[in-house]
Amino acid sequence: MGFHNISQAGGIGLAVTGLTIVFAALVLVSLFIAGLPRVLPLINALLPVAEGHHGVATSLATSPTAASVATNALSDEVVAAIGVVLHKRQAE
Amino acid sequence: MDILVNFLKHTGFAQMELGNALMIVIGCVFIGLAIRKDYEPLLLVPIGMGVIVGNIPYVATMSLGVYDSWLPIAEGGKGSLQGASVLSIIYFGVKYGLFPPLIFLGIGAMTDFSTMLSNPKLVLLGAAAQIGVFLTLLGALFLGFTPEEAASIGIIGGADGPTAIFLSSQLAPDLLGAIAISAYSYMALVPVIQPPIMKLLTTREERLIRMAPPREVSRRERMIFPVAAFLICALIAPGALTLLGMLFFGNLLKESGVTERLAGTARTALIDIVTIMLGFAVGASTQASMFLRTDSLKIFALGAASFAVATAGGVLFAKLMNLFLTEKINPLIGAAGVSAVPDSARVAQMVGQQEDPHNMLLMHAMAPNVAGVIGSAIAAGVLWSVLAK
Numbered sequence: 001m002g003f004h005n006i007s008q009a010g011g012i013g014l015a016v017t018g019l020t021i022v023f024a025a026l027v028l029v030s031l032f033i034a035g036l037p038r039v040l041p042l043i044n045a046l047l048p049v050a051e052g053h054h055g056v057a058t059s060l061a062t063s064p065t066a067a068s069v070a071t072n073a074l075s076d077e078v079v080a081a082i083g084v085v086l087h088k089r090q091a092e
Numbered sequence: 093m094d095i096l097v098n099f100l101k102h103t104g105f106a107q108m109e110l111g112n113a114l115m116i117v118i119g120c121v122f123i124g125l126a127i128r129k130d131y132e133p134l135l136l137v138p139i140g141m142g143v144i145v146g147n148i149p150y151v152a153t154m155s156l157g158v159y160d161s162w163l164p165i166a167e168g169g170k171g172s173l174q175g176a177s178v179l180s181i182i183y184f185g186v187k188y189g190l191f192p193p194l195i196f197l198g199i200g201a202m203t204d205f206s207t208m209l210s211n212p213k214l215v216l217l218g219a220a221a222q223i224g225v226f227l228t229l230l231g232a233l234f235l236g237f238t239p240e241e242a243a244s245i246g247i248i249g250g251a252d253g254p255t256a257i258f259l260s261s262q263l264a265p266d267l268l269g270a271i272a273i274s275a276y277s278y279m280a281l282v283p284v285i286q287p288p289i290m291k292l293l294t295t296r297e298e299r300l301i302r303m304a305p306p307r308e309v310s311r312r313e314r315m316i317f318p319v320a321a322f323l324i325c326a327l328i329a330p331g332a333l334t335l336l337g338m339l340f341f342g343n344l345l346k347e348s349g350v351t352e353r354l355a356g357t358a359r360t361a362l363i364d365i366v367t368i369m370l371g372f373a374v375g376a377s378t379q380a381s382m383f384l385r386t387d388s389l390k391i392f393a394l395g396a397a398s399f400a401v402a403t404a405g406g407v408l409f410a411k412l413m414n415l416f417l418t419e420k421i422n423p424l425i426g427a428a429g430v431s432a433v434p435d436s437a438r439v440a441q442m443v444g445q446q447e448d449p450h451n452m453l454l455m456h457a458m459a460p461n462v463a464g465v466i467g468s469a470i471a472a473g474v475l476w477s478v479l480a481k
Contacts, residue, residue, distance in 0.1 A: 001236050009242070011233040015226035018474045025328045025470050026219040026463060029321050033212035036313055036320075043312065 107149035111380030119143030132280035142375020158183040191370040192254035193338040198363025200342025201355040208459040210306035218463025220409030221429025224249030224402025243475040249398030250468025251432040269377040270388040274395035301422040318343040332473025428457035431464030
């Protein structure tokens with residue numbers, strides 16, 4: 001037990017180097033994330049929004065939550081329309 | 093009569109030693125903590141039951157324990173597992189680092205990186221918390237552990253059970269049981285360990301800081317991120333390739349939108365099966381003769397210190413960042429850089445709400461939390477690369 005164990009194993013160098021590499025990697029990831037929104041318009045121009053399987057535009061540039069909200073809204077409209085038709089038939 | 097006497101000699105009661113009994117009590121405590129206190133029940137119940145199973149004494153000639161050595165032997169074209177026990181076959185996944193990457197696959201498939209993508213500076217908090225890993229490494233060296241053992245003990249500070257198991261299986265297999273139990277125990281105790289440190293290092297004004305809601309992240313960003321981040325991290329630290337490859341692969345399955353079924357399996361059935369196997373095997377590896385040693389006590393002490401240092405590192409780095417930022421960060425979320433997902437993020441939310449019940453820190457804390465997962469995997473990769481023989 002003692003500090004000589006640390007120096008003998010090159011512990012300080014290992015710890016400093018290791019922490020520096022972790023920081024460097026995560027700083028690069030952070031810079032990439034920060035730069036991504038600036039590059040996205042270019043990517044979107046090169047690879048435009050794809051059509052979905054059922055002809056519904058699945059915009060990759062917008063949040064999927066927005067897409068699902070739109071789909072939900074559409075379903076609600078259809079349900080409302082069916083409801084109105086059923087109500088009218090019953091009234092007749 | 094001789095048969096009966098002989099049988100009685102071989103019962104667990106007759107062979108029970110004090111160490112076994114103590115470990116069985118510890119196993120029961122784990123199960124009790126999981127059930128009564130709700131501390132990481134998905135981990136502590138399998139580990140606790142594994143501890144009990146692993147400490148039932150048996151006749152040495154019977155293949156029943158995790159440490160029974162076996163090799164797949166081909167006899168006349170047919171394979172056989174000579175000397176294998178069920179526990180040793182399950183333990184294979186721990187010993188050779190098979191389970192941790194599969195756990196990472198599941199974690200990737202359930203992780204949403206959106207908050208991190210919306211506020212990239214919070215990634216640095218995940219890096220800062222890794223100071224716990226490297227200071228614990230120095231502490232372990234000080235106490236006389238070899239560099240390989242010290243690195244495996246240090247990674248407990250990453251607060252990531254699978255990463256700790258992965259690295260110790262590669263560098264210090266003899267300490268695997270103690271390191272795994274220590275890592276998972278302290279992960280379960282995150283709500284107990286972190287709050288006092290967070291409160292000690294922050295003022296009330298700092299804890300009251302409200303952060304702007306994160307921006308909306310496009311699906312395309314979330315699809316590009318796992319591939320790009322993997323390339324960056326794995327090219328810098330190839331030792332982290334397996335863990336990060338599986339983490340980002342799982343995330344790509346989730347975000348691609350075309351493999352939802354695979355992502356669903358990875359984040360539910362697969363991760364559950366692997367968690368059961370991993371927890372049980374790790375628990376069963378704590379046979380008293382292997383576990384009750386002075387080294388284990390040292391590992392537990394270092395583990396506690398590493399969690400405390402990692403928490404302090406994250407909080408203090410957030411305070412340091414605030415010196416340069418116009419839009420301040422609530423330093424409590426620095427503690428979430430300790431990558432116990434999502435417990436440390438929940439703790440940040442809980443401590444923040446004790447000061448201001450309407451301050452929602454959880455989504456912000458998830459950013460350093462997932463960055464911490466990446467950071468601890470990189471740390472493990474670096475240590476493995478440097479110390480592998």
